[in-house]
Amino acid sequence: MGREGEVITELLPEFERLHPGVRVVAQQIPWSAAHEKLLTAFAGDATPDVCQLGNTWIPEFAALKALEPLDQRIAGSSVVDPKDYFGGIWETNSVNGVLQGVPWYVDTRLLFYRRDLLAGAGFAAPPRSWDEWWRALAAVKETVGPDRFAILLPLNEFEPLVALALQQDEPLLRDDGRWGNFRSKGFRRTLRFYVDIFRHGFAPPLTNADISNVWNEFGRGYYSFYVSGPWNIGEFKRRLPPDRQDAWMTAPLPGPTGPGASIAGGSSLVLFRASRNKEAAWQLIEYLSQPAIQQRFHALTGDLPPRRSAWAGGSLADDVYARAFREQLERVKPAPKVPEWERIANEIRTVTERLVHGDLGVDEAAAELDVRADRILEKRRWLLSRGGVD
Amino acid sequence: MSRRAAAWWFVGPALVVIAVFFILPLLAAFALSLTDFDIYALADLSNLRFVGVRNYLQLLETPLFWHALGNTLYFVVVGVPLSIAMSLGTALLLHSRLARCKGLFRTALFAPVVTTLVAVAVIWRYLFNTRYGFLNYVLSQVGIDPVDWLGDPHWAMPAIIIFAVWKNFGYNMIILLAGLQSIPEELYEAARMDGASYLHRFLHVTLPMLSPLLVMVSILTVAGYFQMFAEPYVMTQGGPLQSTVSVLYFMYEEGFKWWSLGSASAVAFVLFLFVFCVTAVPMRIARRGLPG
Numbered sequence: 001m002g003r004e005g006e007v008i009t010e011l012l013p014e015f016e017r018l019h020p021g022v023r024v025v026a027q028q029i030p031w032s033a034a035h036e037k038l039l040t041a042f043a044g045d046a047t048p049d050v051c052q053l054g055n056t057w058i059p060e061f062a063a064l065k066a067l068e069p070l071d072q073r074i075a076g077s078s079v080v081d082p083k084d085y086f087g088g089i090w091e092t093n094s095v096n097g098v099l100q101g102v103p104w105y106v107d108t109r110l111l112f113y114r115r116d117l118l119a120g121a122g123f124a125a126p127p128r129s130w131d132e133w134w135r136a137l138a139a140v141k142e143t144v145g146p147d148r149f150a151i152l153l154p155l156n157e158f159e160p161l162v163a164l165a166l167q168q169d170e171p172l173l174r175d176d177g178r179w180g181n182f183r184s185k186g187f188r189r190t191l192r193f194y195v196d197i198f199r200h201g202f203a204p205p206l207t208n209a210d211i212s213n214v215w216n217e218f219g220r221g222y223y224s225f226y227v228s229g230p231w232n233i234g235e236f237k238r239r240l241p242p243d244r245q246d247a248w249m250t251a252p253l254p255g256p257t258g259p260g261a262s263i264a265g266g267s268s269l270v271l272f273r274a275s276r277n278k279e280a281a282w283q284l285i286e287y288l289s290q291p292a293i294q295q296r297f298h299a300l301t302g303d304l305p306p307r308r309s310a311w312a313g314g315s316l317a318d319d320v321y322a323r324a325f326r327e328q329l330e331r332v333k334p335a336p337k338v339p340e341w342e343r344i345a346n347e348i349r350t351v352t353e354r355l356v357h358g359d360l361g362v363d364e365a366a367a368e369l370d371v372r373a374d375r376i377l378e379k380r381r382w383l384l385s386r387g388g389v390d
Numbered sequence: 391m392s393r394r395a396a397a398w399w400f401v402g403p404a405l406v407v408i409a410v411f412f413i414l415p416l417l418a419a420f421a422l423s424l425t426d427f428d429i430y431a432l433a434d435l436s437n438l439r440f441v442g443v444r445n446y447l448q449l450l451e452t453p454l455f456w457h458a459l460g461n462t463l464y465f466v467v468v469g470v471p472l473s474i475a476m477s478l479g480t481a482l483l484l485h486s487r488l489a490r491c492k493g494l495f496r497t498a499l500f501a502p503v504v505t506t507l508v509a510v511a512v513i514w515r516y517l518f519n520t521r522y523g524f525l526n527y528v529l530s531q532v533g534i535d536p537v538d539w540l541g542d543p544h545w546a547m548p549a550i551i552i553f554a555v556w557k558n559f560g561y562n563m564i565i566l567l568a569g570l571q572s573i574p575e576e577l578y579e580a581a582r583m584d585g586a587s588y589l590h591r592f593l594h595v596t597l598p599m600l601s602p603l604l605v606m607v608s609i610l611t612v613a614g615y616f617q618m619f620a621e622p623y624v625m626t627q628g629g630p631l632q633s634t635v636s637v638l639y640f641m642y643e644e645g646f647k648w649w650s651l652g653s654a655s656a657v658a659f660v661l662f663l664f665v666f667c668v669t670a671v672p673m674r675i676a677r678r679g680l681p682g
Contacts, residue, residue, distance in 0.1 A: 036647065039646075064429055064432060065434075207630065
């Protein structure tokens with residue numbers, strides 16, 4: 001899918017050389033069409049053998065019983081070592097205690113920040129707790145004036161808010177994913193912190209589409225903090241002028257009382273139950289899971305590997321911008337593992353957009369989210385009451 | 391064989407085709423809209439529940455559905471008259487005796503209809519580009535500030551309408567042109583002898599003679615514009631701020647993004663009834679207006 005779909009063709013010839021008799025046909029599909037393509041393929045009995053699957057989609061495909069459970073294969077594998085993988089990422093592949101995929105690359109959200117602007121506001125180090133973060137935001141806003149901002153939190157992305165919400169003790173859904181838990185103290189605290197950033201003018205109420213070029217604007221100091229993912233390491237390296245390369249850095253996401261968790265995202269490799277070439281398909285997954293291959297994959301795409309040993313060598317070990325990700329990956333948590341999650345996350349986005357625009361208060365928004373989530377989860381409750389989703 | 395039986399034999403094949411490809415899917419969609427078909431049901435049919443009209447009731451409570459309906463009506467109310475006016479205008483120009491190179495213009499103006507929608511949508515995205523687009527370049531020449539065509543919630547729909555009108559007007563133009571050519575010249579001659587001006591001749595000869603065609607063209611265009619989907623799908627993905635989400639786009643997301651095929655079928659059915667009612671009105675009027 002996307003860039004990975006293009007790059008995989010460079011890694012496949014070696015696999016075919018090592019496994020004579022196995023020929024791999026890679027089919028590339030754009031991310032925007034991937035989800036519906038795969039569901040249609042499932043409905044039409046035309047699923048591939050192996051596939052890259054966004055790890056938030058795994059619960060859905062697990063509910064469809066489309067995926068081959070991998071516990072036995074992993075237990076017998078000399079390549080795939082669960083203990084070598086970051087815990088939070090590994091966890092996303094386990095649905096109701098059954099392993100459905102092997103992490104391929106990871107994605108999480110943390111802070112990109114302008115060192116120089118932060119230093120100018122009197123902060124030598126990036127914030128580690130929400131209190132420090134708040135003070136830094138206020139100080140930066142103070143120095144940059146009314147036309148510029150302290151932070152960019154694009155309103156079309158739910159990930160930053162969800163990442164902050166995952167830092168709280170309360171889960172986002174309660175009772176085994178039967179009900180929304182958005183009126184919990186923790187979520188409302190997160191929502192208040194998030195919306196106050198806008199109410200105090202620290203962040204502009206914009207979507208990514210409103211900002212024609214987020215990288216240029218970061219370079220110009222339109223905002224000093226940006227909560228974003230690993231792909232932006234490459235983008236900032238490429239797009240910011242050389243004299244600005246010292247001016248930016250990454251930092252783990254601040255938490256309520258010290259370094260906090262972030263969202264465990266990324267893609268996994270899965271084996272489809274309907275596959276007729278499961279042995280060869282599993283060999284391909286093992287091949288792509290080797291630390292050395294993952295390092296090559298990182299060099300080609302910039303995607304971050306999910307295995308600690310892959311981080312120990314290669315270009316990643318010396319990448320200063322990637323260090324914060326390495327630290328953050330030890331503290332990532334999966335989003336709720338229910339098939340309905342993506343739809344609920346979409347509701348979180350539209351409700352917080354209204355919250356930021358002032359149409360709703362924090363308590364109202366939390367209540368509204370519970371109403372919407374409960375409605376979406378109605379079918380799940382019914383299924384569980386009948387004796388389980390699977 | 392009686393005449394009656396013979397008649398049935400003649401219409402039989404057509405009726406079978408209509409039954410298999412229209413009535414049957416319609417009934418199936420209606421049946422589906424009374425269930426909660428979703429990915430769980432896709433996994434195992436025993437997870438399917440009959441929910442009666444709940445999908446419809448929930449639909450009426452969904453703000454985005456009403457928003458989508460509003461957007462669609464906006465598109466129809468502005469787009470259809472604009473499109474027909476454009477078709478009629480160009481048809482009159484092509485029909486005019488003063489026009490040169492008629493064949494060339496006729497082909498050129500018809501060309502957008504036969505182009506691939508996705509390909510031209512991509513080109514129009516360039517034309518609409520805020521900073522480098524041709525449209526804003528032209529506007530800047532007359533001193534108008536650049537418009538964020540596809541990024542501003544207020545401008546996205548007008549941009550889509552401009553694109554849709556450009557893409558579709560050629561089809562009706564050809565139909566209307568044929569209509570114009572079939573109006574007997576004697577009528578104009580007689581009108582001229584009575585001293586009617588061009589405007590009078592247009593209002594009292596051309597329009598009445600074209601009215602059956604105009605009714606047909608508007609029914610087809612209204613029905614077509616209600617089904618707006620590809621334009622926002624390719625150009626804006628329903629954004630910004632859901633300002634270009636149409637009913638059909640909403641249905642698509644409901645059905646193929648969230649895989650709630652039950653409620654997506656309910657949307658389809660509501661849209662069907664809507665288009666049916668809206669197009670039935672002019673049909674009625676037209677039928678009453680016809681002699682006999």
